[in-house]
Amino acid sequence: MQGNMMDVQLTVPTILERIRTQYAGREVVSLLVAGRDEQGNPVPHKHRTTYGQVADRARRLAGGLLGLGLTKGDRVATLAVNSFRHLEAYLGVPSAGLVLHTVNIRLHPEQIAWILNHAEDRVLLIENVFAAMIPAIKAACPHLEHILVLGPTPQPIPLPGVRDYDTFVQESEPLTRYPELDERDAAAMCYTSGTTGNPKGVVYTHRSTVLHSLASAPKDGLNVGEADTVLPIVPMFHVNAWGLPYTCAMYGAKQVYAGVFADGRSVATLLQDEAVTITAGVPTIWMGLLAELDRAAQAGQPYGLGGLERLIVGGSAAPEAMIRAFQTRHGLSLLQAWGMTETHPLGTASGVPYGVDPSSDEGFALRAKQGRTVPLIELDVLDDQGARLPHDGKTMGRLIIRGPWVASSYFKGEGQSNFFDLDGQLWFDTGDIATLDERGYMHIQDRAKDLIKSGGEWISSVDLENAIMAHPAVNLCAVIAMDDPKWDERPLAVVTPKPGQSVTHDELISFIAPRFAKWWLPDATVLTDSIPIGATGKILKRELRDQYRSYSSTQGLVTPAAPDRSE
Amino acid sequence: MQGNMMDVQLTVPTILERIRTQYAGREVVSLLVAGRDEQGNPVPHKHRTTYGQVADRARRLAGGLLGLGLTKGDRVATLAVNSFRHLEAYLGVPSAGLVLHTVNIRLHPEQIAWILNHAEDRVLLIENVFAAMIPAIKAACPHLEHILVLGPTPQPIPLPGVRDYDTFVQESEPLTRYPELDERDAAAMCYTSGTTGNPKGVVYTHRSTVLHSLASAPKDGLNVGEADTVLPIVPMFHVNAWGLPYTCAMYGAKQVYAGVFADGRSVATLLQDEAVTITAGVPTIWMGLLAELDRAAQAGQPYGLGGLERLIVGGSAAPEAMIRAFQTRHGLSLLQAWGMTETHPLGTASGVPYGVDPSSDEGFALRAKQGRTVPLIELDVLDDQGARLPHDGKTMGRLIIRGPWVASSYFKGEGQSNFFDLDGQLWFDTGDIATLDERGYMHIQDRAKDLIKSGGEWISSVDLENAIMAHPAVNLCAVIAMDDPKWDERPLAVVTPKPGQSVTHDELISFIAPRFAKWWLPDATVLTDSIPIGATGKILKRELRDQYRSYSSTQGLVTPAAPDRSE
Incomplete structure (x- = not known):
């Protein structure tokens, strides 16, 4: 017997409509590059806007892109830093039925061109600081028809097909009626880092994006609500910045973006001045922040971070020593989270179970593990013959994962051997070696190859x-x-x-x-x-x-x- | 272009597996009836168990029911109070591919029989305190093949097809491999209260149950996490107790059930003794609690409710005076939530927007409204001709709703006129008259008929x-x-x-x-x-x-x- 509930699809436009109708006054703050100092270092300029304006511009971007002749499923690439403009693309591109393809700005230009060609991107949104790459990219990427430059450029752009993003957005009519979308339609794509072989594309769906936002928001995950101010230091080209732009928009949290300013002092200042409550980044960022907090404390001028509730750490394992240092020296709580490009990314979060003191030895040891699954994610460990291993916290095995925001294949069907059937269900082989314990705590021991x-x-x-x-x-x-x-x-x-x-x-x-x-x-x-x-x-x-x-x-x-x- | 994410279905067994594998040690506390005092009032007995035991018994219940010959989609009714046994049915019945049909115990026996027949229930789980009704129900309900009595009975039950639930569970083999479920399969059903006409059945799906749990858990909704202790006073026969048994299980919160003990003193004592952090019920319950808290405070013996973070109020509108009284006299925060049997139920929650002091006049006025939508829910107001009305906080109109946990029809296709198409989308007519304002606050003015x-x-x-x-x-x-x-x-x-x-x-x-x-x-x-x-x-x-x-x-x-x- 089927139930009788509405078949309303889980799609990105519902997130865009939420910030437009419920959270229009909530702020989005971005550190942009105002110029260079005498040493050639970028000088920050703080830009403030609101969800209402972001939503309006996102709908204009969507309308403008469809006006260029793009049709459902076409890819729109970004080569951009974290800012409100990138957020507009996050919301506007999928809402037009197009696919947001965020490209890693730290890759070699040849790799970037390879990826743009592989994804057959028709439009590229490129940050002004990378504008020098445009001629080479245009020459190498025949599919690229339009390039929009994010942020002011020193002079008009003389190249055909290249124009200013802000002007394009202002001159476009907003999309007010979204295309019909199936929740399994593509919404965004990212390429794996490809430390072995060519990068592989992972295509997120509207469904996986919405479910990931819902499942990651609660208390024991990111703990995001309207009263929060969230600073995702994790780059927006890296697995959708761990989904935070979408999760924050869905729940109305203020968003703060650091752009190119990820050093300890810039981050500490931004955390303090914007009264950030939640931030997220890789261990390297937190090492830099820790050094700066130590320096400031020793100088007798500690930062005021009283409202900072949670530092999410992911991307690679956070050493227990770092978690302890933040907690004991600065009273700040690091929450380890684990995921991969193939898992959208959130798979586990490492809060302590009820009854364990987070600042006890047992608490710190658990917090240094990758943690327990968020809802709807399943993990298991297998031996070399593919048999399930005990969950005893000791037996190491190959970590496998399944869930509604885990990839079922790579773009164009590559890397098939990573996806396999076990007892009639599809699983993804993470390539990690891990243990699982009786309470579900997962602890990565190594990459299989390491x-x-x-x-x-x-x-x-x-x-x-x-x-x-x-x-x-x-x-x-x-x-x-x-x-x-x-x-x-x-x-x-x-x-x-x-x-x-x-x-x-x-x-x-x-x-x-x-x-x-x-x-x-x-x-x-x-x-x-x-x-x-x-x-x-x-x-x-x-x-x-x-x-x-x-x-x-x-x-x-x-x-x-x-x-x-x-x- | 379709994305390539796994087609993992959103189903109730994933919730059951979560408490079994991650939260097995977390408690479930129930007030049961130990006997009667000299005045004939029930005397409470506090029962403690764990999620691990609940999960084991839920899987045994599932296995036992399939062993009786029930097949996918068959209905299993409950006529039961709030307790761990009812929770076992919540998890076990849908995990077997069967449909949990919770029946309102306060209805007249004739209405109960009418509903059991209309739903064609094959099994009934009935609380021991209602055992006297069994012969009449058996006589009136030809579809009913098996009756399981929850809780101890004074003597063996001599009727054919009637047996003790605990024995049945203990003697059944646990279901370890769940049937293949489509997320649109029926999981549970409830009948509307039917103040006009016959009651109508609303059939919840696995998908709507899981999505409702995900969407209601975050900060600005129920704010449920593993460290919480939740007391749902709202009956489990009433719209799945607002989804709380599922939401709490999904996130590992301890659950406390008051059974038949819903008077002010019992509730206050339970809140205090079990260190409840979140509770939920209708305004009548909170009026009783308020009187008891006032009495105790005036007697110089206030209850210790320091950890009580949130009282969810729903079912009917909470007067602003009551919200103020709890806040100002006892420092307790009421959060108004709104929904219907047809909406699973959560549609809106009435937290204040960022920047508004919840204890200011504006804050109290907003908190007395029904609030803003949870994610994925859409509201609108229409005039008598079906045209959309302005969202200005003043214009009253007929409130309509859509979302993935809103009914698309009633069981057996009844009440068709409540569901209608607007601009190509299906909506449900709530029968309420409401206003919507610029920030999305919904305020019910009346039932259309009132x-x-x-x-x-x-x-x-x-x-x-x-x-x-x-x-x-x-x-x-x-x-x-x-x-x-x-x-x-x-x-x-x-x-x-x-x-x-x-x-x-x-x-x-x-x-x-x-x-x-x-x-x-x-x-x-x-x-x-x-x-x-x-x-x-x-x-x-x-x-x-x-x-x-x-x-x-x-x-x-x-x-x-x-x-x-x-x-």
């Missing part, structure tokens, strides 16, 4: 890294496998010390030894000036492995030349 | 009632239309004074006159000992109108005999 296999047993590089990074002299650490004639692989720690500090292998090993089995401990430590970081802020372990694979513990502790940064 | 039409203009009985109920001597008030030779209809106030108090028509009119146009003021006031209340706690205005239709203001202020209670 796992160290020593004498047939698995060693988690992530656990060792987090432990080593808790040492006061360590800035950053990567633990990788080096070849070993006896054990096949053995762990090697690659460490950058804090400025002006040093540390020995023996000191590090004594520091972490109480927490690990003896055979887990790295055989050697390499001190280096820098560790290569990729475009999404993750350590490029592949490069480190290439460099140190044949390193031997018999070489002892040495400081080789810093490896090249590959960006 | 509206008073005086000289061609509309007068809201609800507004007058709320104003009159703010008078310190008034206990309850209903304003109804009396026939008038000149104006067609004129308002008449029917008032029950507080015990030992009295009030005159002139006193009431001077009290409310500053707030209304002169022609809105009632022409006369009738004092009475009691006002008839229906089975869902609403005033039976139809009876009052029948009684007083031909009353004339020239009769002055009189006190006629109390009308019969029609229950």
Whole structure:
């Protein structure tokens, strides 16, 4: 028997209509680039607008794009920083039945062109600071018919098909009647970071966008409401900024965007001046913020962050030491969240269960895990033969996931082997190695490809890294496998010390030894000036492995030349 | 272009699996009836269990019901109070692919039988306190094959097809693999209260249940998380207890059930002893609680309700005076919510917008409205010709609603005229007269049939009632239309004074006159000992109108005999 409820579709225009009709007065604040100082550093200008104006401009953008002849399902790319204009595209593009394709601005121009071509984007919205790339992009991307430049440009743009975004929006008629949309229609797409092979496209639907917003908003997730002010430092080209622009709009929270200003001082100042209650970013950002908060506190001029309730950390694992440092030194609560481009992204959040003190040792240990699922997401761990493993908090296995905002395939059917059937249900293989415990806590041990296999047993590089990074002299650490004639692989720690500090292998090993089995401990430590970081802020372990694979513990502790940064 | 996200269905078993795997240790507390005291009043016994046990028993119930030969879509009725057993049915019955049909225990046995027959229920779960009705129900309901009695019975049940629920659950094998469910399959059904005509069935789907839980949980709605303890006083037979059993389970909140103990003292004690953070009920319940809190405070023995964050009030409008009284005298925050059986029920919640002090005059005035929509719900107001009216906070019109948890029809296709097409979209006509303002605040003025039409203009009985109920001597008030030779209809106030108090028509009119146009003021006031209340706690205005239709203001202020209670 079917029920008799209305078949109302879950679509992005319902979010746009909400800010227009219920939250029109709520603010959107953006740090834009006003110019450059004498050192060539960008100078910020604070821009304020409202949801009412954003909604009006988003509807004009939608009307304008359809006026260009775009039809349902056509892709509109953005190469843009976090700002109100990007938010307008988030809301306006899908509401026109088009697909918002956010491109990572940190990629090499050749990769950007490859992705624009692969997605067959017909329109590109490009931030003025990247305008110099336009001729090369135009030359490389035959599908691109129109380019709109976000923000003021120094002079008129003489290229055909290139025009000013603000003028385009102002001169377009607003779309007042949205096209009929099926909730399974495409709304947005992102490409995976592609640390191996070509990037792959993940196409989000209207349904997945709305469900993700609903499921991530409550208390034990992002905890977003109308009274909140949210600063997503996570870039808007990165998995829809973890869905925050949509979630905040749905619930009427004020949004603050930092644009290119993600350094510790800029972030701390923005958090304070806009009375931010919730912010979100990768661990690197919070390391920068922590250093700035420490500096200010030691200088006797602490920032006023009394209203800051929650710092969401994701993208890669937050070390327990960092979570403790924020809590104990600044009274600030970090909430770890986990997801992937393929999962829209929210899969888990690491609040403590009822009855556990978040600031107890058990609390901190749980908060350093990836956490428990948000509603409608299922996780499991499998062995190499594809059999389900026990959820005992100890047994490591390949982490698999399913849910209504998890990809069922990549764009154009690529990467099929990541999607598979288990007991009649479709699952996605995350490529992570993890444990699950009796209460559902998931703890990522490693990327499958980064796992160290020593004498047939698995060693988690992530656990060792987090432990080593808790040492006061360590800035950053990567633990990788080096070849070993006896054990096949053995762990090697690659460490950058804090400025002006040093540390020995023996000191590090004594520091972490109480927490690990003896055979887990790295055989050697390499001190280096820098560790290569990729475009999404993750350590490029592949490069480190290439460099140190044949390193031997018999070489002892040495400081080789810093490896090249590959960006 | 379609997106490529997994087609995972939104179903009740995902909620059941959540409490089983993530929240197994969280408590469910129920007040059961241990016996009767010398006056015949029920004596409470507090029962404690956990989500883990509830989940196990729910899966056994599911397995047992399928073992009886029930198949997908078959209806399982409950005639039960709020308790962990009812919660097991909430989770277990839909997870078996069956339809949970909650029947109003306050209806007349003939109406109950009519509804059981109309729904063609094959199984009935009946609370032990109603066991005396079993022979009559069996005789009247040929579709009923099995009756399970909830809670201990004084002696073995000798009737064929009647057995003990607990034994049935214990002896059944748990269902471990749920049937394949489409999210549009029926999950639960409720009948409308039917103040006019026969009751009509509304069939909720798995999709509407899950979406309702997701959308109602965030901050500006119910604000439910794992750390919360929730006491739904609203009966579980009334629109799925406003979805709370599902929402709380989805997010891991502890649930507390009061069973038959809904008087002020029982509720206050339970709120205090179980450290409840969120509770929900109709205004009548909160009037009782308020009186008890006042009494205790005056006696110098106030209850300890420091952790009580939110009292959700719905079912009928909460007078502003009551919202103010809780806030100012006890520091407790009432949140008005609005919905109907046909809307699952949550349509709006009346938090104040950002920037408005909830305890200011503006704040209280907004909180006394029905509020703004939760995500995915749309409202509009129409004139008599079906044209859309302005959202100006003044223009009254017929309130219409659409959304993914709003009914598209009644069971068996009855009441078609309530569902209609407007600009290509399906809407439901609520039968309410309301205003909408620029910020989206909805304010119900009346049921369409209760509206008073005086000289061609509309007068809201609800507004007058709320104003009159703010008078310190008034206990309850209903304003109804009396026939008038000149104006067609004129308002008449029917008032029950507080015990030992009295009030005159002139006193009431001077009290409310500053707030209304002169022609809105009632022409006369009738004092009475009691006002008839229906089975869902609403005033039976139809009876009052029948009684007083031909009353004339020239009769002055009189006190006629109390009308019969029609229950």
